[in-house]
Amino acid sequence: MSDILRPVLTFVALLVVWEAAVRGLAIRPFYLPAASVVLADLWSAPSLYFHAVVRTLTETLVGFVAGVLFGLACGTLFAHARFMERMLFPYFVVSQTIPVIAFGALIIMWFGNGLLSKAIIAFYLTFFPVTVNTQRGLSGVDEQRIALLRSFGAGSLKMFVKLRFPHALPSIMVALRLGISLSLVGAIVGEWFGDVTGLGVMLVHAMFNEHIARLWGVILICGLLGGALYSAVTAIERRYVFWRAEV
């Protein structure tokens, strides 16, 4: 219960501090409107916000889930096919040091301004880190443990289920946390190229109209969405992956 109550109370406290700071310090609405003004804007157009959230959330989740599944498969393949790993894995690592989100522009040009193109952007942003961390987690298993299990007559599949995969999970979860944040970023940025609904679209429209209260409203919603998605991944991690990398 306190797992839910604590963040809610913190959020309410932040809103109170926000309201008090704007009134107390007389901050200009051009920079930061009072929390009550921003909440009033949310209240004034609930269906607009709601549809935007549904759209962006769908793009994020579809891409994320597909990226996780494909990344797990690729990482497992790399961990078992050594030669393929040595040929291609370095490029997966390099991909994490370049702004791959820029390739999103090409995805939009190929697949148009629909839901699909954003899901694909979220997909590949998730797929790269999950592949890298799955491979690393699966390959980092202590050789002695493998030898021990093998001496008990465990085959490759049993070895994977009982030893390698559990060992890799903490490292995979790190990639999932990164992936969910990147997926949301990818979906929002992908919507800047001329879509019609979504949180990214609302951001662009509010910017062109210099509608500061709306802009902060979307930022607030983006923060809640980002926080909720991240917490969901960490909650799964705490619930199912209670062991650590050493075990």
Place this chain on the structure above:
Amino acid sequence: MARGSLTRIGDSWPPVVGALLIIALWQGSVVLFKLPPYVLPGLGSILERMVVERTILLQGLAMTGAEALAGFAIGVAWGLGLAIAITMLPRMERPIMPLIVGINSVPVVAYAPLMLIWFGIGPASKIAMASIAVGFVILLNSLQGLKATDPAAIGLLRSFGAGSVRILTKLRLPMAMPAIVNGLRVGIVRSVLVVIVSEMLGAYRGLGWTIYESTQQTDFLRVWAAVFAASAGSLLLYGVLVAIDRKVVWWR
């Protein structure tokens, strides 16, 4: 020695084969299936376009790179400064951390339109965006590193009469260095990314702007050329950072 370098050559050929394989697959499918440029352009035509457009790409690279570096420097300064302040004044942590976590749970790109309105579509808004993105990475990494210092070592230094400033400079900061450097590496990549993404919303020049503009004109080759240039620039910055890190932080 000779053996060592031989093994290294032996280790480095599979990635080369991998690269050749990717290039062959790419080029092969372009030629074999006669793919039009809007599906997949040949590598040759992308490189050719990069040469033709070298002036605008180099200008864009310089602009994007300068904005990313400036934002990176400001972000490192405030991130590290705040982390040190919180470590020195632990009572600040309880009230300030929820605020930091709250601001940081917003995907950083959502602040971009706001920065464009506040600071205009020139470089200032991109530098602001990069400094926000980098600052939080550095802050969270440094805090983790600064707090992980062995309490026994702190007690020992204190027993020799060291004040909290001395403990910070002689013990906490050196111990936190690996975590901070890790933050720097993540930070430089995020800095370039955030600048490019912000430029896509509006800019006078820069690679992100070139990418956005070319997308709207459906000039596929130009998008490819700009994306390649952005990747090369990001790799270069990252490489320089890693090289500096190897020279400066020799302890681990």
